Amino acid sequence: MSALSASYTPNNVVTGDLLFYNWDGSGTIQHVDMQVGIYTDPSTGFYGNVEDQHSPFQYHAQWSLLPYGANPNTEIVYFMHIWPSN
Amino acid sequence: MTIRGINKVRAACGVFAAGLLLQAVAASNHSPGRRTVQVGTGAAVSTAPLGFGSAPSATPPPSSGADATTAVKEAFTSPMVALRSIEEPASPALAQRGRAMSTAEISTSTASLMAAGSQLIFEHFSGQAATTEERLLRTSVASSVSPGPNAALVGSGISNIQFTSLTVTATAATVHATVTVWAKMRLRSLTGPMHTLGPWTTVTPSNKEAFVDMMLLQNGSWVVVTNSWQYVPGYGP
Numbered sequence: 001m002s003a004l005s006a007s008y009t010p011n012n013v014v015t016g017d018l019l020f021y022n023w024d025g026s027g028t029i030q031h032v033d034m035q036v037g038i039y040t041d042p043s044t045g046f047y048g049n050v051e052d053q054h055s056p057f058q059y060h061a062q063w064s065l066l067p068y069g070a071n072p073n074t075e076i077v078y079f080m081h082i083w084p085s086n
Numbered sequence: 087m088t089i090r091g092i093n094k095v096r097a098a099c100g101v102f103a104a105g106l107l108l109q110a111v112a113a114s115n116h117s118p119g120r121r122t123v124q125v126g127t128g129a130a131v132s133t134a135p136l137g138f139g140s141a142p143s144a145t146p147p148p149s150s151g152a153d154a155t156t157a158v159k160e161a162f163t164s165p166m167v168a169l170r171s172i173e174e175p176a177s178p179a180l181a182q183r184g185r186a187m188s189t190a191e192i193s194t195s196t197a198s199l200m201a202a203g204s205q206l207i208f209e210h211f212s213g214q215a216a217t218t219e220e221r222l223l224r225t226s227v228a229s230s231v232s233p234g235p236n237a238a239l240v241g242s243g244i245s246n247i248q249f250t251s252l253t254v255t256a257t258a259a260t261v262h263a264t265v266t267v268w269a270k271m272r273l274r275s276l277t278g279p280m281h282t283l284g285p286w287t288t289v290t291p292s293n294k295e296a297f298v299d300m301m302l303l304q305n306g307s308w309v310v311v312t313n314s315w316q317y318v319p320g321y322g323p
């Protein structure tokens with residue numbers, strides 16, 4: 001889904017799910033991070049689903065990364081749910 | 087998009103282009119017919135403002151290495167700035183917030199934006215690069231005319247292009263450049279455990295992107311045939 005047009009905080013994303021990002025609309029996955037819970041983004045004060053990532057370092061950033069990315073119109077985010085039975 | 091919207095884009099193009107400062111040009115190597123430019127040690131080169139839908143006319147064939155270098159940089163810069171301005175929603179998203187766009191309005195806006203962007207792509211891109219740009223244009227226009235209820239892009243542009251190396255031959259060029267991209271968005275934050283929607287907040291992200299473009303001189307014009315970019319480490323979202 002497009003981060004810009006998506007629901008602000010998708011309810012179907014749960015802690016432990018992986019989020020895959022395609023920055024340039026090419027369809028190629030270029031970044032991955034993990035949904036870690038529902039907290040407040042310390043940088044923006046936004047509350048909701050947040051993710052952690054290593055590079056660049058982001059702690060409890062909003063899942064869409066909209067506050068940090070300058071290409072919101074072309075960024076696509078895919079979710080992968082990790083089933084507990086797996 | 088309405089005519090009024092097109093005028094907004096034209097104005098934006100001019101502002102962005104006029105604001106560009108291309109740090110450029112210096113030492114070439116000594117291979118005959120091949121010119122590699124290391125950047126940041128030479129004169130600054132500014133670009134002419136672009137009008138919406140008025141992409142530069144055919145680039146004249148280079149008469150010297152310096153002319154070719156300048157033409158390649160212009161051919162890299164101009165369509166990027168122009169497309170960026172088109173892909174910003176000049177802005178149905180903002181203008182229409184508070185009232186939903188009708189199906190007819192969405193259709194008209196989409197067709198207008200796609201026509202303008204496609205013309206630019208046709209003139210400045212070929213092959214894989216054209217395919218990629220068309221895909222980006224479609225995605226961007228769709229997001230612009232149908233934004234989410236809690237986020238809207240209200241502006242975007244390019245604040246700087248830093249050429250890191252240029253390799254130019256008579257008919258081919260490779261461009262390495264670091265492009266600083268900015269955006270201005272309105273986001274509506276959630277305010278607490280009850281997921282109550284809070285006030286609209288403005289954010290202005292800026293990222294540095296490392297581009298590698300292959301260009302060919304076709305019919306007197308430099309066109310981009312392959313392009314790729316990735317965020318400069320530490321400057322992504």
